[in-house]
Amino acid sequence: MCGIVGAVAQRNIVPVLVQGLRRLEYRGYDSCGVAVIVDGVARCARSVSRVADLEQKILDSQLLGETGIAHTRWATHGAPVTHNAHPIFSHETIALVHNGIIENHEILREGLCENGYKFVTQTDSEVIAHLIYSVYKNDLFAAVRAAVKQLHGAYAIAVFSTDQPHLVCCARGGSPLVVGLGKSENFLASDALALAGSTNRLIFLKEGDVVELTLDRVRIADCNGDLVQRQVHTVNTYSSAVELGPYQHFMHKEIFEQPRAISDTIAHIDAFDPELFGAGARDVFNKIDSLLILACGTSYYSGLTAKYWLESIAKIPTQVEIASEYRYRDSVPNHRSLVVVISQSGETADTLAGLKHANELGHLHTMAICNVEGSAIVRLTALRFLTHAGTEIGVASTKAFTTQLVALFVLSVTLEWLRGHADSSLLAQHLKQLRHLPAALNSVLSLEPQIIAWAEEFSSKENVLFLGRGMHYPIALEGALKLKETSYIHAEAYPAGELKHGPLALVTEAMPVVTVAPNDMLLEKLKSNIQEVRARGGQLYVFADADTRIVNDEGLHVIRMPEHYGLLSPILHVVPLQLLAYHTACARGTDVDKPRNLAKSVTVE
Numbered sequence: 001m002c003g004i005v006g007a008v009a010q011r012n013i014v015p016v017l018v019q020g021l022r023r024l025e026y027r028g029y030d031s032c033g034v035a036v037i038v039d040g041v042a043r044c045a046r047s048v049s050r051v052a053d054l055e056q057k058i059l060d061s062q063l064l065g066e067t068g069i070a071h072t073r074w075a076t077h078g079a080p081v082t083h084n085a086h087p088i089f090s091h092e093t094i095a096l097v098h099n100g101i102i103e104n105h106e107i108l109r110e111g112l113c114e115n116g117y118k119f120v121t122q123t124d125s126e127v128i129a130h131l132i133y134s135v136y137k138n139d140l141f142a143a144v145r146a147a148v149k150q151l152h153g154a155y156a157i158a159v160f161s162t163d164q165p166h167l168v169c170c171a172r173g174g175s176p177l178v179v180g181l182g183k184s185e186n187f188l189a190s191d192a193l194a195l196a197g198s199t200n201r202l203i204f205l206k207e208g209d210v211v212e213l214t215l216d217r218v219r220i221a222d223c224n225g226d227l228v229q230r231q232v233h234t235v236n237t238y239s240s241a242v243e244l245g246p247y248q249h250f251m252h253k254e255i256f257e258q259p260r261a262i263s264d265t266i267a268h269i270d271a272f273d274p275e276l277f278g279a280g281a282r283d284v285f286n287k288i289d290s291l292l293i294l295a296c297g298t299s300y301y302s303g304l305t306a307k308y309w310l311e312s313i314a315k316i317p318t319q320v321e322i323a324s325e326y327r328y329r330d331s332v333p334n335h336r337s338l339v340v341v342i343s344q345s346g347e348t349a350d351t352l353a354g355l356k357h358a359n360e361l362g363h364l365h366t367m368a369i370c371n372v373e374g375s376a377i378v379r380l381t382a383l384r385f386l387t388h389a390g391t392e393i394g395v396a397s398t399k400a401f402t403t404q405l406v407a408l409f410v411l412s413v414t415l416e417w418l419r420g421h422a423d424s425s426l427l428a429q430h431l432k433q434l435r436h437l438p439a440a441l442n443s444v445l446s447l448e449p450q451i452i453a454w455a456e457e458f459s460s461k462e463n464v465l466f467l468g469r470g471m472h473y474p475i476a477l478e479g480a481l482k483l484k485e486t487s488y489i490h491a492e493a494y495p496a497g498e499l500k501h502g503p504l505a506l507v508t509e510a511m512p513v514v515t516v517a518p519n520d521m522l523l524e525k526l527k528s529n530i531q532e533v534r535a536r537g538g539q540l541y542v543f544a545d546a547d548t549r550i551v552n553d554e555g556l557h558v559i560r561m562p563e564h565y566g567l568l569s570p571i572l573h574v575v576p577l578q579l580l581a582y583h584t585a586c587a588r589g590t591d592v593d594k595p596r597n598l599a600k601s602v603t604v605e
């Protein structure tokens with residue numbers, strides 16, 4: 001959601017700050033701003049529109065500076081209006097940007113007001129600026145260290161003081177921050193992606209770190225206030241993640257990256273060894289009698305799909321729950337259950353809170369399936385499996401979803417084996433299928449021209465219904481989610497057997513019905529559902545496996561999937577639905593990578 005960039009240099013740093021903000025745009029925001037020091041005075045530009053608008057304002061006002069901080073804000077406390085946009089000031093001396101939420105802001109505000117401080121924003125962040133000012137005595141590093149001790153909640157902050165040019169401080173407490181080392185210049189950001197192109201020498205800050213950056217020095221104090229050295233990482237992968245290459249949108253690029261992402265995710269797997277999930281996993285897997293999966297959004301749908309695998313092949317009872325529901329309801333903890341949290345970002349507030357809630361209830365075993373090493377969720381779980389999708393920028397998740405499914409399939413097979421339901425030849429067969437998956441996905445991606453033709457037809461529709469059965473029902477849900485979030489067409493998904501219990505009433509020529517039709521044991525049932533739609537004049541669009549004998553006919557449009565893929569079929573069938581959503585959105589001219597009102601990482605409730 002919110003994003004931070006900061007820099008000190010001996011050149012105009014504003015273009016670096018703006019480029020950093022552009023790279024953070026994908027996370028979602030509703031206002032943005034930048035502040036620099038010019039001759040001992042802070043100058044600032046803000047916008048409640050896009051970063052491009054901020055850039056224009058910067059050009060118009062000829063804003064230049066060698067020390068600066070910048071921010072994209074997702075409003076929580078206070079509306080997304082100009083005066084609430086960061087940077088936020090105290091006494092025109094301290095400028096601050098903040099990610100996260102300060103839980104004790106009201107009490108701090110009361111104390112500051114009693115001491116004569118005037119508040120001009122409705123943000124919780126303003127208390128931090130005033131707190132720093134209240135203890136500032138020409139040593140910003142010391143003031144920030146003193147001030148953050150009073151904060152409860154989550155924060156990543158960057159601060160400058162107008163009377164200390166070429167110096168920026170930052171602090172991390174619950175929200176990520178990275179420092180970038182340059183030559184006689186230094187940088188900071190909430191996401192390493194923002195610094196791609198400026199430096200590849202990065203320090204990933206630890207919880208409680210407070211940092212002072214000057215032109216040629218970076219000083220870090222840890223949570224105890226002791227000066228410490230942190231490891232410097234050379235990271236080159238971020239630059240390619242932020243380049244579109246031949247693609248027009250990141251969503252399109254990321255759909256086509258899926259064969260590579262899956263190869264990378266399974267590269268180290270030679271056997272279904274419990275240790276793939278961390279040291280001690282075998283012991284935990286032998287103790288558990290069930291799974292409780294918690295997640296949000298697309299990650300929730302990967303959990304729903306996995307339930308079919310876990311119960312059918314590993315024969316282990318599995319409950320899948322939306323994290324925001326779980327955290328607020330009374331539930332009965334089972335101490336022999338493994339709590340699995342699934343998250344692309346590892347920072348989603350509800351998933352994190354769901355995990356903490358499970359811990360508070362006394363759950364003993366936790367595991368993360370996550371795409372971001374070192375993220376909050378990974379840090380809080382004993383076991384983990386990292387997917388290697390690479391940075392995902394499009395708000396609509398694609399490659400993160402299919403790699404999560406791969407991870408969950410590996411988990412299912414590992415439990416199948418440990419629980420005595422698979423022999424070595426079955427394991428070898430599963431492994432062979434996994435390894436062939438990237439090639440199978442490439443064949444599915446070659447269906448794109450046919451899908452583009454369908455997308456043209458869909459672009460004029462207002463409602464679309466998706467149907468699936470069994471483990472392809474969650475895939476229908478994911479297809480509907482992809483279409484609604486990218487094209488703004490109302491879409492919903494049903495298990496096909498439920499048609500006659502309601503959605504059939506909606507079927508007319510005007511509403512396309514998309515059906516996922518794998519060649520599995522439910523095929524004949526699905527064919528009956530297809531006839532129910534046709535008999536009512538509905539237009540069916542079917543992704544059918546070979547040998548299903550579903551062929552083009554009046555009211556029945558068929559795209560043939562290259563091969564039937566057994567248990568892993570959901571991973572293949574979701575890809576045409578991603579492409580259908582993407583091309584429909586393009587035909588409608590929406591902002592595909594940054595759909596309105598949505599954010600990539602939902603770090604607030």
Ligand code: G6P
Pocket residue numbers: 296297298299342343344345346347348351395396397598599600601602
């Ligand atoms: C947001 C994103 C979705 C994502 C969901 C969960 O809604 O737009 O793409 O599926 O958050 O995010 P997570 O990072 O926990 O998987």
